[in-house]
Amino acid sequence: MLSLQLIRDKKDFVAERLSVKNFDATGLLNEIIDLDKIRRNTQSELDNVLAEANRISKSIGQLYKSGEADKAEAAKSRSVELKEQSKLLSAKLTETATLLNKKIVELPNIPHESVPRGNSDQDNETVFEEGKLPNLPDDALPHWELAAKYKIIDFDLGSKVTGAGFPFYRGQGARLQRALINFFLDEAIAAGYLEYQPPLLINEDSGFGTGQLPDKEGQMYFVNEDNLYLIPTAEVPITNIYRDVILKESDFPIKNVAYSNCFRREAGSYGKDVRGLNRLHQFDKVEIVQIEHPDNSYDTLETMKEHVANLLRKLELPFRILRLCGGDLSFTSALTFDFETYSGAQKRWLEVSSVSNFESYQANRMKLRFKDKNGKTRLAHTLNGSALALPRIVASLLENNQTPQGIKIPKALQRYTGFDMIK
RNA sequence: GGAGAGUUGGCAGAGUGGUCGAAUGCGGUGGUCUUGAAAACCAUUGACCCUUCACGGGGUCCGGGGGUUCGAAUCCCUCACUCUCCGCCA
Numbered sequence: 001m002l003s004l005q006l007i008r009d010k011k012d013f014v015a016e017r018l019s020v021k022n023f024d025a026t027g028l029l030n031e032i033i034d035l036d037k038i039r040r041n042t043q044s045e046l047d048n049v050l051a052e053a054n055r056i057s058k059s060i061g062q063l064y065k066s067g068e069a070d071k072a073e074a075a076k077s078r079s080v081e082l083k084e085q086s087k088l089l090s091a092k093l094t095e096t097a098t099l100l101n102k103k104i105v106e107l108p109n110i111p112h113e114s115v116p117r118g119n120s121d122q123d124n125e126t127v128f129e130e131g132k133l134p135n136l137p138d139d140a141l142p143h144w145e146l147a148a149k150y151k152i153i154d155f156d157l158g159s160k161v162t163g164a165g166f167p168f169y170r171g172q173g174a175r176l177q178r179a180l181i182n183f184f185l186d187e188a189i190a191a192g193y194l195e196y197q198p199p200l201l202i203n204e205d206s207g208f209g210t211g212q213l214p215d216k217e218g219q220m221y222f223v224n225e226d227n228l229y230l231i232p233t234a235e236v237p238i239t240n241i242y243r244d245v246i247l248k249e250s251d252f253p254i255k256n257v258a259y260s261n262c263f264r265r266e267a268g269s270y271g272k273d274v275r276g277l278n279r280l281h282q283f284d285k286v287e288i289v290q291i292e293h294p295d296n297s298y299d300t301l302e303t304m305k306e307h308v309a310n311l312l313r314k315l316e317l318p319f320r321i322l323r324l325c326g327g328d329l330s331f332t333s334a335l336t337f338d339f340e341t342y343s344g345a346q347k348r349w350l351e352v353s354s355v356s357n358f359e360s361y362q363a364n365r366m367k368l369r370f371k372d373k374n375g376k377t378r379l380a381h382t383l384n385g386s387a388l389a390l391p392r393i394v395a396s397l398l399e400n401n402q403t404p405q406g407i408k409i410p411k412a413l414q415r416y417t418g419f420d421m422i423k
Numbered sequence: 424g425g426a427g428a429g430u431u432g433g434c435a436g437a438g439u440g441g442u443c444g445a446a447u448g449c450g451g452u453g454g455u456c457u458u459g460a461a462a463a464c465c466a467u468u469g470a471c472c473c474u475u476c477a478c479g480g481g482g483u484c485c486g487g488g489g490g491u492u493c494g495a496a497u498c499c500c501u502c503a504c505u506c507u508c509c510g511c512c513a
Binding site for chain 2: 039040041042043044046047048050051053054056057058060061062064072073075076077078079080082083246375377
């Protein structure tokens with residue numbers, strides 16, 4: 001969430017910046033300013049009432065001790081009056097504060113100044129492209145047909161046992177999954193990230209902290225019996241490690257990596273976008289998360305981008321990097337770069353990673369702070385990125401590397417798969 | 424799943440109705456001493472909100488929420504979590 005201070009000081013600036021996300025905030029901002037005024041006035045009134053009540057309560061004890069019971073009784077009745085007042089004021093305060101908070105949370109993060117205006121993925125800016133696009137014969141197969149041909153991924157079996165979007169990986173397919181996970185984890189560890197294995201279910205507070213709740217609960221699976229959500233990404237448990245934490249400046253940089261299954265309901269998706277591995281309800285992902293000093297977060301974002309780019313180079317996949325436009329930027333992000341690999345048989349670019357700086361937006365929601373050199377408590381910055389999401393990587397690998405003899409495994413991966421060809 | 428015990432400041436740990444935001448110890452920070460360091464000694468050491476140009480003043484917080492009372496860390500209810508024993512189990 002945005003800080004109230006920023007909204008108070010620079011309302012017009014906030015409105016202008018949010019318009020880049022095609023978000024008209026003017027009405028909401030005015031409501032927030034008004035509620036804030038009411039809240040502060042109410043707080044002051046309540047404080048005064050409580051201050052008097054405290055004084056009186058203390059005096060009552062004294063009065064009884066010194067035998068002035070009649071005075072004590074008088075003080076008591078005044079105290080009862082004050083209590084009535086404080087009840088009313090405190091109810092008003094809670095109500096106002098709750099509403100205020102609800103409104104602030106409705107504001108998305110303000111985009112970084114480099115974010116281009118735009119409405120959809122059509123307006124994203126390609127900032128980098130590398131690698132040669134594969135030159136496949138006309139009869140090249142899309143990955144779902146390759147998966148069937150080599151019996152390495154079984155979508156129908158998944159439908160039978162669970163439902164659409166929950167495939168089985170089999171034989172060399174299963175081994176390839178395991179290889180990619182280990183490869184990604186090893187690369188991250190070599191780059192200085194600390195490995196975590198997070199819980200796959202999270203509570204409501206965690207969902208709120210990273211911004212999935214309250215608005216996007218429809219995207220998560222919910223376990224009603226225990227009031228827990230299945231994680232849509234390891235970002236949620238890993239970032240929430242630092243919820244309600246005050247770090248020391250010397251704790252930076254915090255670099256964590258986690259492999260996890262990810263669960264997404266993906267309600268409303270259809271068509272070619274969901275064919276095969278393109279969009280699943282359960283998939284595997286290695287996620288990197290960093291907590292940073294505000295001064296360094298954009299340098300860190302560059303470093304994370306470079307890490308992801310190197311993974312794709314080692315996998316010998318052609319890729320490009322997009323700077324997301326305002327309209328395509330997520331609610332919580334200030335700046336996001338998407339990585340896409342080219343999938344030769346489908347002849348389309350597939351998003352395989354998303355690297356974002358959330359600045360203090362998540363940190364403010366989850367009260368993730370640090371003490372700076374002057375002893376002042378400030379909000380930290382959070383960042384994360386996929387490094388990488390498996391399914392579309394597998395799709396690209398299968399399609400681009402298909403040969404009449406089988407599917408070639410990139411060199412960097414062979415020591416993890418134990419084979420150089422799927423046949 | 425059954426029975427019981429617990430949750431206090433960065434940590435350990437006292438406190439069972441009034442002067443307790445909270446003893447004490449450890450840790451942290453600053454200082455004295457020292458060539459330097461250690462030890463010793465002295466001081467200081469939470470978060471949040473309102474108010475003030477500032478100095479300062481006021482308020483809230485002893486797991487979360489609610490209640491009793493003039494007054495709650497202390498009593499009651501409730502939820503969460505932790506621990507112990509029993510049961511079950513990868």
